[in-house]
Amino acid sequence: MTDRAPGPRRRDRRGRGMRGPGVLPRTPGRPETRTRRERFDDLVLAVVTEVDAQWADRLGTVEYAVEDTPDLPDDWDPTEIPLGSAVRGTGGEPSRVVVFRRPIERRAESRSELDVLVLTVVVEQVADLLNVEPQVIDPRYESD
Template sequence: MDSPVSPRPAEPGPRRRDRHGRGMRGPVAPPQVPLSTSRSESFHDLVRDSVDRLERRWPQLAEVDFLVMEVPVALDDTVPLGSSEPADKNAPARIVVYRRPVEIRTKSRDERALLVHEVVVEQVAELLGLAPESVDPRYGQD
């Protein structure tokens, strides 16, 4: 006599509770709360805010590419916080802010915001051939 074959167990549905009887854990903070933004995203926002402040005064900056890179290519013993390259026939002018060197030199978000703005102002001044004080009259006062 053949033994009956037990039916295949049903596939489990989505878990509603964990093994301790508690509900599934959700995100720590909703997406609109600053806790859920990464350090990289937060740094990009600081650069964007600084550029927006300067574009009101210098509309020609709309044609400049502003980039954030993790670290600069080491050419010598100094570590730059930013760099600028003038436009050529194949590419627009670009300004690069290096995230890790700026973060290492600051302790708080406010300090970081001030340093990012200072770096952006210095690089815009170099690109335009002006003094940083003429690019942003509040340069160096914070």
């Protein structure tokens, strides 16, 4: 038996830290803080809105999407993972630009690098659709 002073029992008696959420949600079933996926989607939306507003007359209808990872065939070279893809529309089908979240997040070491990388990927894909150099789409584009 230990010589502990009598007192209230502590909830954290095994040193595991606080249990449960740090912030209770305002809406039950929905976390109060945004997930990484939601923050990434917001970042892509901000970049796409800026680029699309400037080039909408030449682009026409374009669908933008964020996917977690690219769907690659088994014989794909694992050292070359795409960060995005662009597919030209045909007939009644709109063009489509897809940004792959997980490969981009793995390459970025900070929030500012993530911002630059998302801008770079979106600019490259839009430039590919328009058959122009990426610097024409956005002068902030850096080829490195």
